Amino acid sequence: MTFQLIVSGRVQGVGYRYYVQSLADKYKIKGTVRNQSNGNVMIIAQTDYETLGQFISHLKIPQHRWMRIDNVNIEEIKLDKNYSDFRTIY
Template sequence: MEPHCLKIIAHGLVQGVGFRYGTLQIANRLTITGTVQNLSDGTVKIIAEGNHPNLKEFIHLIKAGPTPFAHVTNLRIEELPPQHYQLFMIK
């Protein structure tokens, strides 16, 4: 079965609060592959690839904030063609 791939832009207090590292931990726990990186506008871009149930749980946990210091106000999500990542990494 082909994995689903999502591009997620996280808005809010998402830089300087361990957001990328927390996202990496959640992705590894849910066997999600892809990348997470800070963008110059203060948002964080996540490319997440995996099966539908795991991606749904991943989005739920990211929305709640992957660290106690993060505060996510909005997630902009779009579907991408599968990228076939082998692991999840911080850029």
């Protein structure tokens, strides 16, 4: 299954994409993470529901005082592409 997650808060310029990458590697999630022009971070995650729940529970925990997570919006999406790994898009 493929999910699109939009994370809002203070998530740019604070190492959040690096943190997402490390979590994706830990949970063996395939997909991408990238900054959006509006200050949010978008994650495409290919995984099952159980792993997604564990992933999201960690995504919501700020790793230091400069990071703030206000909301994580999750939507299951149709995507013809199957990712072979997880990548940070710059």
